[in-house]
Amino acid sequence: MATTPTDVTAVLNRLMTAASPYEEIAVTDAMITAGLMWRCPCGGTNAYNDIVCDLCAADRLWIADQTPPRYKCWKLLDDLREGLKDWFDDRARVRRPAAVGFRVTNEYGDDPAWATSGATVYFPDSPTGTEYPHDFAHSWVADALVEISEFDRPQPGDSLRIVVPAV
Numbered sequence: 001m002a003t004t005p006t007d008v009t010a011v012l013n014r015l016m017t018a019a020s021p022y023e024e025i026a027v028t029d030a031m032i033t034a035g036l037m038w039r040c041p042c043g044g045t046n047a048y049n050d051i052v053c054d055l056c057a058a059d060r061l062w063i064a065d066q067t068p069p070r071y072k073c074w075k076l077l078d079d080l081r082e083g084l085k086d087w088f089d090d091r092a093r094v095r096r097p098a099a100v101g102f103r104v105t106n107e108y109g110d111d112p113a114w115a116t117s118g119a120t121v122y123f124p125d126s127p128t129g130t131e132y133p134h135d136f137a138h139s140w141v142a143d144a145l146v147e148i149s150e151f152d153r154p155q156p157g158d159s160l161r162i163v164v165p166a167v
């Protein structure tokens with residue numbers, strides 16, 4: 001049986017109901033790290049599937065992909081998204097980003113390609129990204145980047161930023 005947003009919300013609500021006021025802070029922090037809640041730049045905390053902040057009514061950041069306008073390889077982009085989801089799903093004590101952006105490189109030969117290293121991670125509490133220290137080499141993310149690069153070579157100035165699903 002597939003997990004629905006209603007199931008997830010029910011489980012998270014029960015967890016918050018069970019937490020003591022002291023535990024609530026720790027549970028909230030863990031849920032933000034896991035991407036099951038998000039913190040707005042204003043400091044407000046929100047449910048993972050809210051698209052505006054409960055506290056300040058600002059739009060949630062990083063909820064849309066950014067791809068070269070000519071890109072039509074939706075299936076390949078979804079493969080990349082699934083790869084990112086898999087990468088971050090069970091990573092211990094790593095904060096799950098809202099989106100990941102990739103850079104263009106010529107390191108892999110004559111043709112430009114999307115790089116597996118030097119990616120940028122974006123979090124809902126900041127309008128700017130930070131460099132991701134790890135390389136996605138030898139993962140589903142890397143496989144998807146190779147396929148996208150071969151399907152349509154990135155050009156200078158292209159952007160590729162993919163939303164990582166929360167669940």
Ligand SMILES: [Zn+2]
Nearest residue numbers: 040042053056
């Ligand atoms: Zn806010």
